[in-house]
Amino acid sequence: MSKMYRLAIDVGTTNIKFNIFENYKIKESLEMRVDTYYGDLGKVYQSPERILQQIKRGIKNLTQKGYEIEEVIFSTAMHSIMPIFEEPREEELLIWSDRQAKDFVKTFKQEEKALEFYKKTGTPIHEMSPLMKIAHFKNKGWFSDVKEWIGLKEYLVEAFTGKKVVDYSTASATGLFNIHTKKWDEEILDFAGITQDQLAKLVDTDVYYPITKKQAEAVFLSEEVKVYVGASDGCLASYACYLANGTVNTLTVGTSGAVRKLTKEIELDNEGQTFCYYLTKGYWVVGGASNNGGQVLEWANKMFYSDKTIYKELDHIIKEAPIGSNGIQFLPYITGERAPLWDGDIEGSFSGLTLANKKEDLLRSIIEGVFFNLRLIGDLVSLEPRDVSVSGGLFEEPILTTLAADIFGKNCIQSHYSEPNFGSICLIEKPTSYILSEHKRVFFNEENHKLYNKSYARFAKTVKTELSTKK
Numbered sequence: 001m002s003k004m005y006r007l008a009i010d011v012g013t014t015n016i017k018f019n020i021f022e023n024y025k026i027k028e029s030l031e032m033r034v035d036t037y038y039g040d041l042g043k044v045y046q047s048p049e050r051i052l053q054q055i056k057r058g059i060k061n062l063t064q065k066g067y068e069i070e071e072v073i074f075s076t077a078m079h080s081i082m083p084i085f086e087e088p089r090e091e092e093l094l095i096w097s098d099r100q101a102k103d104f105v106k107t108f109k110q111e112e113k114a115l116e117f118y119k120k121t122g123t124p125i126h127e128m129s130p131l132m133k134i135a136h137f138k139n140k141g142w143f144s145d146v147k148e149w150i151g152l153k154e155y156l157v158e159a160f161t162g163k164k165v166v167d168y169s170t171a172s173a174t175g176l177f178n179i180h181t182k183k184w185d186e187e188i189l190d191f192a193g194i195t196q197d198q199l200a201k202l203v204d205t206d207v208y209y210p211i212t213k214k215q216a217e218a219v220f221l222s223e224e225v226k227v228y229v230g231a232s233d234g235c236l237a238s239y240a241c242y243l244a245n246g247t248v249n250t251l252t253v254g255t256s257g258a259v260r261k262l263t264k265e266i267e268l269d270n271e272g273q274t275f276c277y278y279l280t281k282g283y284w285v286v287g288g289a290s291n292n293g294g295q296v297l298e299w300a301n302k303m304f305y306s307d308k309t310i311y312k313e314l315d316h317i318i319k320e321a322p323i324g325s326n327g328i329q330f331l332p333y334i335t336g337e338r339a340p341l342w343d344g345d346i347e348g349s350f351s352g353l354t355l356a357n358k359k360e361d362l363l364r365s366i367i368e369g370v371f372f373n374l375r376l377i378g379d380l381v382s383l384e385p386r387d388v389s390v391s392g393g394l395f396e397e398p399i400l401t402t403l404a405a406d407i408f409g410k411n412c413i414q415s416h417y418s419e420p421n422f423g424s425i426c427l428i429e430k431p432t433s434y435i436l437s438e439h440k441r442v443f444f445n446e447e448n449h450k451l452y453n454k455s456y457a458r459f460a461k462t463v464k465t466e467l468s469t470k471k
Helices: 048-063 102-107 110-121 130-137 152-161 186-192 213-219 234-245 294-304 315-318 359-380 398-408 420-428 446-470
Strands: 005-010 015-022 023-031 044-046 069-076 084-087 146-150 165-169 201-203 209-210 226-232 247-251 257-263 275-280 285-288 327-330 348-349 388-391 412-416 439-441
Touching: 005 048, 005 420, 015 048, 015 420, 023 048, 048 069, 048 152, 048 398, 069 152, 069 234, 069 420, 102 130, 110 130, 110 186, 130 186, 146 152, 146 359, 152 165, 152 209, 152 226, 165 226, 226 234, 226 275, 226 398, 226 420, 234 247, 234 257, 234 275, 234 420, 247 359, 247 398, 247 446, 257 359, 285 359, 294 359, 294 420, 315 398, 327 359, 327 446, 359 398, 388 398, 398 412, 398 446
Parallel strands: 005 069, 069 226, 165 201, 247 388, 388 412
Antiparallel strands: 005 015, 015 023, 084 146, 209 226, 247 257, 257 285, 275 285, 327 348, 412 439
16 A cells, blocks of 8 residues: 655745655655745735746656655745736735835824734734735725735635635734634724625635645646645744644744744734734744844845855854954844834944954844844743744754854754644644654853843843834
């Protein structure tokens, strides 16, 4: 009898990751880059049709290797949205970094409804939110021609099953979904100028449908394959870390970054600074996302190096510049910021520079600034006093994992099973025990943590002053 496998597909804003699982063990992996396009007035979008074709190509690549897949499950990035018109037009999927609604958001945040909407939905008021994008477009001439508003999850599930549905987890990051009732919120829809008929049907994150005959034939899958709707990538990363490592705290740093905590109840911030999204029955994910993760180091690389990379120089930088960067403080907001500031126009800055400083001090301050900002988000979230699971491309550098451990004052756990795709297959069937044997634990240094605390206190005070001047 041939072996049967599960295929988890995580579609992020930068990459599509495919993992074949057999009994929770990764048997095969594949990764593809996703193209992003930029237009006028802050428009940032992707081609859903191109993403679909890439996914189909990836599935065929795996099925042609002999894997007999019985279940497929999707994880997608949060906050994507696009209009579908009566008359077909080129489809442009707006992603979280689209900033067309930024001026609308600035005005709306002054209204009482802003905090009311946050408390209903758990989605911070920011231009990343599909609610804010749709409400901004309400006065456009073409708005009345829109038949439907859908995100990438709805697009992909419909392509593979013929069902236009979206899971509670992905929906709860739209700003349109009431997390208390688990329904589209009528007051918010009215504010946005849309109706439930223009949105997908809501389902739980463990729902599945049979694959269509046409799609099965196109990617060499059996017509018996079940396609699970799944959840959002951030929530699934938290679930993966919990089930793989037993940790409820997660720190993810790729191009951007996020700090999350798995909880058993809804937790909201009095000022709307953190998110709270549905994961699955009995679990919620509380956290904050930062625009400024690995891309800050990439910016620094371009600024300071021409014949080498910052990653190859990390040991030298940490050795030459002490904790605290010889007095330099860097605010890493070079692409605006989500948590904790929720201000698309905030800018990065250095302070404390003197003639005594050298390049390594500047570079270390950049690295520290990224992690201090993430720790500030962690403080807002009230991380549990336990270990933290880390994932994302930045932690491929061991020295950055050590630095994160020392700054947060928490032991860091790294595992191949800390990614959204492992969380996805656990929605189908939860493992009976943690996969604790397959991880690496990095212990924090108490003395270093105390030294970082001094610089972090200064950083936190600066940011809180920035927040108070905005109110």
